[in-house]
Amino acid sequence: MExxxxxxxxxxxxxxxxxxxxxxAFSFSGVLAHAGAFSAIDFxxxxxxxxxxxxxxxxxKGGVGAREGxxxxxxxxxxxxxxxxxxxxxxxxxxxxxxxxxxxPILRPLMGLPGVCGLPLVSSMTSTDVGAALTRQMYxxxxxxxxxxxxxxxxxxxASGVVTNTFDCGAPLLxxxxxxxxxxxxxxxxxxxxxxxxxxxxxxxxxETVSExxxxxxxx
Amino acid sequence: MxxxxxxxxxxxxxxxxxxxxxxxxxxxxxxxxxxxAMIIAYVLITFLKITGLMAIIGNIISPVMAIFGLPGEAIxxxxxxxxxxxxxxxxxxxxxxxxxxxxxxxxxxxxxxxxMGTLIGHFVRCVVTSGTNPKHHPLIIAIPIIDAVLSMFLTxxxxxxMGIS
Numbered sequence: 001m002e003x004x005x006x007x008x009x010x011x012x013x014x015x016x017x018x019x020x021x022x023x024x025a026f027s028f029s030g031v032l033a034h035a036g037a038f039s040a041i042d043f044x045x046x047x048x049x050x051x052x053x054x055x056x057x058x059x060x061k062g063g064v065g066a067r068e069g070x071x072x073x074x075x076x077x078x079x080x081x082x083x084x085x086x087x088x089x090x091x092x093x094x095x096x097x098x099x100x101x102x103x104x105p106i107l108r109p110l111m112g113l114p115g116v117c118g119l120p121l122v123s124s125m126t127s128t129d130v131g132a133a134l135t136r137q138m139y140x141x142x143x144x145x146x147x148x149x150x151x152x153x154x155x156x157x158x159a160s161g162v163v164t165n166t167f168d169c170g171a172p173l174l175x176x177x178x179x180x181x182x183x184x185x186x187x188x189x190x191x192x193x194x195x196x197x198x199x200x201x202x203x204x205x206x207x208e209t210v211s212e213x214x215x216x217x218x219x220x
Numbered sequence: 221m222x223x224x225x226x227x228x229x230x231x232x233x234x235x236x237x238x239x240x241x242x243x244x245x246x247x248x249x250x251x252x253x254x255x256x257a258m259i260i261a262y263v264l265i266t267f268l269k270i271t272g273l274m275a276i277i278g279n280i281i282s283p284v285m286a287i288f289g290l291p292g293e294a295i296x297x298x299x300x301x302x303x304x305x306x307x308x309x310x311x312x313x314x315x316x317x318x319x320x321x322x323x324x325x326x327x328x329x330x331x332x333x334x335x336m337g338t339l340i341g342h343f344v345r346c347v348v349t350s351g352t353n354p355k356h357h358p359l360i361i362a363i364p365i366i367d368a369v370l371s372m373f374l375t376x377x378x379x380x381x382m383g384i385s
Contacts, residue, residue: 069262072313073255080254081246088242089235128342132349139351150356153347158364159305159335160342166334168249169305172258172313173330178323178384179375187331187374191367198366199359 013101017094024090030180043086043181047079076171083167087126096122111196113152116143121155128160147203155196159188257306258313265314268296288328288372293320297329298336298368305337324384328375336368 023041032038039045050057059071103110104118113121116138124131135156139149159165166185167174174181233241268274274293282292293315301308312329315321321329339361347360 064262065266066259066263068317069258069260069310069314070255072262072317073250073258073310076254076258077247077250080250081243084246084249085239085241085243088238088245092233092235092238128345129349132346135350146353149350150352150360153350153352154360154363156350157342157346157360158367159331159337160346162334165305165337168246168253169257169337170309170330170334171250171254172309173326173333176313176316176323176326177330178327178379179382183378184327184331184375187371187378188335191331191335191370191374194370195363195367198363199356202359203356 013094013097017096017098020090020093021095021098024086024095025182027086028180028185029182031182033180043083047082050075072172076175079174080168080171084164087163087167091126096126099125110193111151111155112200113148114144117148117152120152124156124161125163126161127164128156131156131160147200147207150203151196151200154199155192158192158195162188162192253306254310257304257310261300261307261310261314264300265296265311265318288369289376290325290328290372291321294325294329297333301333301337301368302339304341305334308333308337324379327379328372331371331375332368335371336364339364 026032027041027043027046030042030044033042033045035042053060055061057075059068059075063071099122100118103121104115107113107115107117107121117135120131120134120138123134132153135144135149135152138144139146144152163185166181166188170184177184265274268277274296277295278292280292281295285292285294288294294312297308297312297315300311309330312321312326312333316323316326343361347357352360
Protein backbone atom coordinates (compact mmCIF):
# COMPACT_ATOMS: atom_id res chain seq x y z
CA MET A 1 0.00 0.00 0.00
CA GLU A 2 3.06 2.13 0.38
CA UNK A 3 3.24 1.79 -3.40
CA UNK A 4 -0.17 3.45 -3.84
CA UNK A 5 0.82 6.44 -1.76
CA UNK A 6 4.04 6.89 -3.66
CA UNK A 7 2.48 6.79 -7.08
CA UNK A 8 -0.45 9.15 -6.57
CA UNK A 9 1.00 12.60 -7.12
CA UNK A 10 -2.04 14.23 -5.53
CA UNK A 11 -3.63 14.19 -8.95
CA UNK A 12 -6.74 12.43 -10.15
CA UNK A 13 -7.57 11.77 -13.76
CA UNK A 14 -10.28 14.22 -14.80
CA UNK A 15 -11.37 15.78 -18.09
CA UNK A 16 -8.52 18.26 -17.57
CA UNK A 17 -6.04 15.39 -17.74
CA UNK A 18 -7.49 14.15 -21.03
CA UNK A 19 -7.74 17.66 -22.49
CA UNK A 20 -4.16 18.55 -21.54
CA UNK A 21 -2.94 15.22 -22.92
CA UNK A 22 -4.71 15.83 -26.24
CA UNK A 23 -3.36 19.39 -26.28
CA UNK A 24 0.25 18.35 -25.73
CA ALA A 25 -0.04 15.50 -28.25
CA PHE A 26 -1.26 17.95 -30.92
CA SER A 27 1.23 20.64 -29.95
CA PHE A 28 4.29 18.36 -30.22
CA SER A 29 3.07 16.37 -33.23
CA GLY A 30 3.40 19.31 -35.62
CA VAL A 31 0.21 18.36 -37.49
CA LEU A 32 -1.27 21.82 -36.89
CA ALA A 33 1.84 23.77 -37.93
CA HIS A 34 0.16 25.02 -41.10
CA ALA A 35 -3.47 24.87 -39.95
CA GLY A 36 -4.26 28.60 -39.89
CA ALA A 37 -5.55 29.73 -36.50
CA PHE A 38 -5.00 26.25 -35.05
CA SER A 39 -1.26 26.68 -35.59
CA ALA A 40 -1.45 28.83 -32.44
CA ILE A 41 -1.09 25.65 -30.36
CA ASP A 42 1.80 24.16 -32.36
CA PHE A 43 4.98 23.94 -30.32
CA UNK A 44 7.36 24.98 -33.10
CA UNK A 45 5.12 27.92 -34.05
CA UNK A 46 4.96 29.11 -30.43
CA UNK A 47 8.74 29.01 -30.02
CA UNK A 48 8.80 31.67 -32.71
CA UNK A 49 11.90 33.18 -34.26
CA UNK A 50 14.75 35.43 -33.30
CA UNK A 51 14.90 38.83 -34.96
CA UNK A 52 17.58 39.55 -37.52
CA UNK A 53 20.56 41.84 -37.20
CA UNK A 54 21.44 42.57 -40.79
CA UNK A 55 21.10 39.20 -42.54
CA UNK A 56 21.78 37.05 -39.45
CA UNK A 57 20.43 36.30 -35.98
CA UNK A 58 22.27 37.76 -33.00
CA UNK A 59 24.75 34.86 -32.97
CA UNK A 60 26.26 36.23 -36.17
CA LYS A 61 28.04 34.19 -38.79
CA GLY A 62 31.38 32.37 -38.94
CA GLY A 63 32.03 32.01 -35.20
CA VAL A 64 34.10 29.03 -33.96
CA GLY A 65 35.19 27.41 -30.71
CA ALA A 66 33.96 28.06 -27.17
CA ARG A 67 32.62 31.53 -27.97
CA GLU A 68 30.43 30.25 -30.79
CA GLY A 69 29.33 27.33 -28.59
CA UNK A 70 28.23 29.76 -25.89
CA UNK A 71 26.28 31.91 -28.34
CA UNK A 72 24.56 28.88 -29.81
CA UNK A 73 23.76 27.61 -26.32
CA UNK A 74 22.09 30.94 -25.54
CA UNK A 75 19.79 30.65 -28.56
CA UNK A 76 18.40 27.40 -27.13
CA UNK A 77 17.31 28.79 -23.78
CA UNK A 78 13.87 30.07 -24.84
CA UNK A 79 12.98 26.67 -26.38
CA UNK A 80 13.99 24.73 -23.29
CA UNK A 81 12.32 27.16 -20.88
CA UNK A 82 9.06 27.12 -22.82
CA UNK A 83 9.09 23.34 -23.32
CA UNK A 84 9.76 22.53 -19.67
CA UNK A 85 7.20 25.09 -18.49
CA UNK A 86 4.59 23.56 -20.79
CA UNK A 87 5.41 19.98 -19.80
CA UNK A 88 5.18 21.00 -16.16
CA UNK A 89 1.71 22.49 -16.66
CA UNK A 90 0.24 19.50 -18.48
CA UNK A 91 1.84 17.20 -15.91
CA UNK A 92 0.12 19.10 -13.09
CA UNK A 93 -3.21 18.85 -14.93
CA UNK A 94 -2.86 15.07 -14.95
CA UNK A 95 -1.86 14.45 -18.58
CA UNK A 96 0.43 11.64 -17.40
CA UNK A 97 -2.54 9.89 -15.79
CA UNK A 98 -4.40 10.09 -19.11
CA UNK A 99 -1.36 8.57 -20.84
CA UNK A 100 -1.27 5.88 -18.16
CA UNK A 101 -4.93 5.00 -18.81
CA UNK A 102 -4.11 4.61 -22.51
CA UNK A 103 -1.01 2.41 -22.11
CA UNK A 104 -2.26 0.22 -19.24
CA PRO A 105 -4.33 -2.23 -21.35
CA ILE A 106 -1.68 -2.63 -24.08
CA LEU A 107 1.33 -3.25 -21.83
CA ARG A 108 0.86 -7.03 -21.80
CA PRO A 109 0.80 -7.53 -25.59
CA LEU A 110 3.38 -4.80 -26.17
CA MET A 111 6.10 -5.78 -23.68
CA GLY A 112 4.69 -8.66 -21.64
CA LEU A 113 4.29 -6.43 -18.59
CA PRO A 114 1.36 -6.24 -16.15
CA GLY A 115 -0.89 -3.16 -16.22
CA VAL A 116 0.50 -2.02 -12.89
CA CYS A 117 3.64 -0.90 -14.80
CA GLY A 118 1.57 1.84 -16.47
CA LEU A 119 2.29 4.58 -13.98
CA PRO A 120 6.05 3.93 -13.65
CA LEU A 121 6.18 3.80 -17.45
CA VAL A 122 4.64 7.22 -17.97
CA SER A 123 6.61 8.61 -15.00
CA SER A 124 9.82 7.35 -16.61
CA MET A 125 9.06 9.60 -19.59
CA THR A 126 9.88 12.68 -17.55
CA SER A 127 12.08 11.23 -14.80
CA THR A 128 14.66 8.46 -14.79
CA ASP A 129 14.77 8.36 -11.02
CA VAL A 130 11.04 8.10 -10.32
CA GLY A 131 10.69 5.29 -12.90
CA ALA A 132 13.62 3.33 -11.46
CA ALA A 133 12.48 3.75 -7.84
CA LEU A 134 8.90 2.67 -8.64
CA THR A 135 10.19 -0.35 -10.57
CA ARG A 136 12.25 -1.49 -7.62
CA GLN A 137 9.27 -1.04 -5.32
CA MET A 138 7.01 -3.09 -7.60
CA TYR A 139 9.53 -5.95 -7.53
CA UNK A 140 9.84 -5.76 -3.75
CA UNK A 141 6.04 -5.86 -3.48
CA UNK A 142 5.94 -8.93 -5.74
CA UNK A 143 3.99 -7.13 -8.48
CA UNK A 144 6.54 -8.00 -11.17
CA UNK A 145 9.11 -10.82 -11.37
CA UNK A 146 12.83 -10.72 -12.10
CA UNK A 147 12.46 -11.05 -15.88
CA UNK A 148 9.67 -8.52 -16.13
CA UNK A 149 11.84 -6.10 -14.20
CA UNK A 150 14.75 -6.56 -16.62
CA UNK A 151 12.43 -6.11 -19.61
CA UNK A 152 10.92 -2.98 -18.08
CA UNK A 153 14.33 -1.54 -17.16
CA UNK A 154 15.57 -2.14 -20.73
CA UNK A 155 12.66 0.02 -21.86
CA UNK A 156 13.41 2.78 -19.33
CA UNK A 157 17.21 2.76 -19.72
CA UNK A 158 17.37 3.86 -23.36
CA ALA A 159 16.76 7.62 -23.62
CA SER A 160 15.83 7.51 -19.91
CA GLY A 161 13.43 10.38 -19.21
CA VAL A 162 12.67 10.45 -22.93
CA VAL A 163 10.40 13.50 -23.07
CA THR A 164 12.51 15.77 -20.85
CA ASN A 165 15.78 14.66 -22.44
CA THR A 166 14.55 15.19 -25.98
CA PHE A 167 13.73 18.80 -25.08
CA ASP A 168 16.67 19.74 -22.88
CA CYS A 169 19.61 17.63 -24.10
CA GLY A 170 18.20 17.52 -27.64
CA ALA A 171 17.55 21.28 -27.74
CA PRO A 172 20.41 22.00 -30.19
CA LEU A 173 18.77 19.69 -32.74
CA LEU A 174 15.16 20.85 -32.24
CA UNK A 175 15.63 23.86 -34.47
CA UNK A 176 17.51 21.87 -37.13
CA UNK A 177 15.31 18.77 -37.30
CA UNK A 178 13.27 18.38 -40.49
CA UNK A 179 10.71 16.30 -38.57
CA UNK A 180 8.37 17.64 -35.87
CA UNK A 181 9.49 16.80 -32.33
CA UNK A 182 6.43 14.55 -31.91
CA UNK A 183 7.75 12.20 -34.60
CA UNK A 184 11.22 12.19 -33.02
CA UNK A 185 9.63 11.22 -29.69
CA UNK A 186 7.55 8.53 -31.40
CA UNK A 187 10.69 7.05 -33.02
CA UNK A 188 12.44 6.98 -29.65
CA UNK A 189 9.50 5.28 -27.93
CA UNK A 190 9.11 2.71 -30.72
CA UNK A 191 12.77 1.67 -30.56
CA UNK A 192 12.59 1.59 -26.75
CA UNK A 193 9.71 -0.90 -27.03
CA UNK A 194 11.65 -2.99 -29.57
CA UNK A 195 14.66 -2.97 -27.23
CA UNK A 196 12.53 -4.14 -24.30
CA UNK A 197 11.18 -6.97 -26.47
CA UNK A 198 14.71 -8.11 -27.31
CA UNK A 199 15.29 -8.62 -23.58
CA UNK A 200 11.82 -10.13 -23.13
CA UNK A 201 12.29 -12.81 -25.80
CA UNK A 202 15.96 -13.43 -25.02
CA UNK A 203 15.12 -14.16 -21.38
CA UNK A 204 12.13 -16.30 -22.37
CA UNK A 205 14.30 -18.35 -24.75
CA UNK A 206 17.02 -18.67 -22.13
CA UNK A 207 14.46 -20.15 -19.76
CA GLU A 208 13.39 -22.69 -22.41
CA THR A 209 16.97 -23.83 -23.03
CA VAL A 210 17.64 -24.10 -19.32
CA SER A 211 14.55 -26.26 -18.76
CA GLU A 212 15.44 -28.45 -21.79
CA UNK A 213 18.94 -29.00 -20.43
CA UNK A 214 17.59 -29.97 -17.02
CA UNK A 215 15.12 -32.40 -18.63
CA UNK A 216 17.91 -34.06 -20.63
CA UNK A 217 20.09 -34.13 -17.53
CA UNK A 218 17.25 -35.87 -15.72
CA UNK A 219 16.99 -38.59 -18.39
CA UNK A 220 20.70 -39.26 -18.34
CA MET B 221 15.57 15.47 -14.51
CA UNK B 222 11.97 15.85 -13.34
CA UNK B 223 11.04 17.65 -10.20
CA UNK B 224 7.97 15.51 -9.81
CA UNK B 225 9.21 14.03 -6.55
CA UNK B 226 9.34 17.46 -4.97
CA UNK B 227 5.86 18.27 -6.25
CA UNK B 228 4.26 15.86 -3.81
CA UNK B 229 5.76 17.60 -0.78
CA UNK B 230 5.03 21.17 -1.71
CA UNK B 231 1.61 22.86 -1.55
CA UNK B 232 -0.47 22.99 -4.72
CA UNK B 233 0.62 25.59 -7.25
CA UNK B 234 -1.50 27.50 -9.71
CA UNK B 235 -1.00 26.73 -13.41
CA UNK B 236 0.91 29.96 -13.90
CA UNK B 237 3.21 29.07 -11.01
CA UNK B 238 3.70 25.60 -12.48
CA UNK B 239 4.71 27.13 -15.79
CA UNK B 240 7.09 29.62 -14.18
CA UNK B 241 8.61 26.82 -12.10
CA UNK B 242 9.13 24.61 -15.14
CA UNK B 243 10.50 27.45 -17.24
CA UNK B 244 12.91 28.41 -14.44
CA UNK B 245 14.09 24.79 -14.31
CA UNK B 246 14.56 25.00 -18.06
CA UNK B 247 16.78 28.04 -17.60
CA UNK B 248 18.93 26.28 -15.00
CA UNK B 249 19.12 23.16 -17.18
CA UNK B 250 20.30 25.37 -19.99
CA UNK B 251 23.01 26.91 -17.86
CA UNK B 252 24.02 23.67 -16.14
CA UNK B 253 23.77 21.17 -18.99
CA UNK B 254 23.28 22.68 -22.42
CA UNK B 255 25.72 25.59 -22.55
CA UNK B 256 28.61 23.59 -20.98
CA ALA B 257 27.86 20.79 -23.47
CA MET B 258 27.83 23.26 -26.37
CA ILE B 259 31.18 24.70 -25.29
CA ILE B 260 32.89 21.31 -25.00
CA ALA B 261 31.36 20.18 -28.31
CA TYR B 262 32.49 23.28 -30.20
CA VAL B 263 35.97 23.15 -28.70
CA LEU B 264 36.28 19.42 -29.42
CA ILE B 265 35.25 19.84 -33.04
CA THR B 266 37.62 22.78 -33.47
CA PHE B 267 40.44 20.68 -31.99
CA LEU B 268 39.68 17.66 -34.18
CA LYS B 269 39.55 19.81 -37.28
CA ILE B 270 42.76 21.76 -36.71
CA THR B 271 44.70 18.57 -35.92
CA GLY B 272 43.23 16.78 -38.95
CA LEU B 273 41.96 13.93 -36.75
CA MET B 274 38.40 14.58 -37.89
CA ALA B 275 39.21 13.70 -41.50
CA ILE B 276 41.08 10.54 -40.42
CA ILE B 277 38.24 9.31 -38.16
CA GLY B 278 35.72 10.19 -40.84
CA ASN B 279 37.53 8.21 -43.54
CA ILE B 280 37.95 5.09 -41.42
CA ILE B 281 34.36 4.89 -40.26
CA SER B 282 32.57 6.20 -43.35
CA PRO B 283 31.60 2.77 -44.83
CA VAL B 284 29.73 1.94 -41.60
CA MET B 285 28.02 5.32 -41.30
CA ALA B 286 27.03 5.21 -44.98
CA ILE B 287 24.50 2.48 -44.06
CA PHE B 288 22.53 5.16 -42.19
CA GLY B 289 23.01 7.78 -44.90
CA LEU B 290 25.57 9.63 -42.78
CA PRO B 291 29.14 10.78 -43.46
CA GLY B 292 31.97 9.24 -41.38
CA GLU B 293 32.39 12.41 -39.30
CA ALA B 294 28.94 11.83 -37.81
CA ILE B 295 30.45 9.13 -35.56
CA UNK B 296 31.90 11.95 -33.43
CA UNK B 297 28.34 12.93 -32.43
CA UNK B 298 27.54 9.35 -31.40
CA UNK B 299 30.75 9.00 -29.40
CA UNK B 300 30.01 12.27 -27.55
CA UNK B 301 26.45 11.07 -26.94
CA UNK B 302 27.78 7.94 -25.24
CA UNK B 303 29.23 10.18 -22.52
CA UNK B 304 26.38 12.71 -22.38
CA UNK B 305 23.18 13.13 -24.38
CA UNK B 306 23.55 16.91 -24.41
CA UNK B 307 27.11 16.69 -25.77
CA UNK B 308 25.98 14.31 -28.53
CA UNK B 309 23.16 16.56 -29.67
CA UNK B 310 25.42 19.62 -29.41
CA UNK B 311 28.10 17.92 -31.51
CA UNK B 312 25.55 17.01 -34.19
CA UNK B 313 24.37 20.63 -34.23
CA UNK B 314 27.99 21.79 -34.57
CA UNK B 315 28.54 19.46 -37.50
CA UNK B 316 25.41 20.90 -39.09
CA UNK B 317 26.52 24.48 -38.44
CA UNK B 318 29.83 23.98 -40.27
CA UNK B 319 28.25 22.11 -43.17
CA UNK B 320 29.66 18.63 -42.45
CA UNK B 321 26.14 17.18 -42.29
CA UNK B 322 22.86 18.51 -43.67
CA UNK B 323 19.55 19.01 -41.84
CA UNK B 324 18.28 15.54 -42.82
CA UNK B 325 21.42 13.87 -41.49
CA UNK B 326 21.16 15.91 -38.26
CA UNK B 327 17.57 14.68 -37.93
CA UNK B 328 18.71 11.05 -38.37
CA UNK B 329 21.22 11.58 -35.54
CA UNK B 330 18.68 13.27 -33.25
CA UNK B 331 16.83 10.25 -31.75
CA UNK B 332 20.05 8.21 -31.73
CA UNK B 333 21.97 10.72 -29.59
CA UNK B 334 19.11 10.74 -27.06
CA UNK B 335 18.46 6.99 -27.11
CA MET B 336 22.06 5.85 -26.51
CA GLY B 337 23.09 8.97 -24.60
CA THR B 338 24.66 9.12 -21.12
CA LEU B 339 24.96 5.35 -21.06
CA ILE B 340 27.23 5.02 -18.02
CA GLY B 341 25.59 7.70 -15.87
CA HIS B 342 22.13 6.31 -16.41
CA PHE B 343 23.29 2.75 -15.88
CA VAL B 344 23.59 3.61 -12.19
CA ARG B 345 20.50 5.80 -12.01
CA CYS B 346 18.25 3.40 -13.90
CA VAL B 347 19.57 -0.16 -14.04
CA VAL B 348 21.28 -0.33 -10.64
CA THR B 349 18.66 1.71 -8.74
CA SER B 350 15.87 -0.56 -9.94
CA GLY B 351 17.84 -3.53 -8.57
CA THR B 352 17.96 -5.48 -11.85
CA ASN B 353 19.46 -8.99 -11.81
CA PRO B 354 23.25 -8.55 -12.44
CA LYS B 355 23.14 -11.56 -14.83
CA HIS B 356 21.03 -9.48 -17.21
CA HIS B 357 23.29 -6.40 -17.08
CA PRO B 358 25.43 -7.13 -20.17
CA LEU B 359 22.30 -7.56 -22.29
CA ILE B 360 20.59 -4.48 -20.86
CA ILE B 361 23.62 -2.25 -21.47
CA ALA B 362 23.63 -3.27 -25.16
CA ILE B 363 19.97 -2.36 -25.64
CA PRO B 364 20.27 1.45 -25.91
CA ILE B 365 22.96 1.03 -28.60
CA ILE B 366 20.78 -1.42 -30.56
CA ASP B 367 17.87 1.02 -30.11
CA ALA B 368 20.01 3.89 -31.44
CA VAL B 369 20.93 1.91 -34.57
CA LEU B 370 17.27 1.05 -35.15
CA SER B 371 16.25 4.67 -34.60
CA MET B 372 18.64 5.83 -37.34
CA PHE B 373 17.12 3.35 -39.83
CA LEU B 374 13.60 4.27 -38.76
CA THR B 375 14.15 8.05 -38.97
CA UNK B 376 15.77 7.66 -42.38
CA UNK B 377 12.79 5.62 -43.58
CA UNK B 378 10.29 8.17 -42.26
CA UNK B 379 12.16 11.04 -43.92
CA UNK B 380 12.28 9.30 -47.30
CA UNK B 381 8.65 8.19 -46.91
CA MET B 382 7.58 11.79 -46.30
CA GLY B 383 9.56 12.81 -49.36
CA ILE B 384 11.68 15.42 -47.56
CA SER B 385 14.90 16.24 -49.34
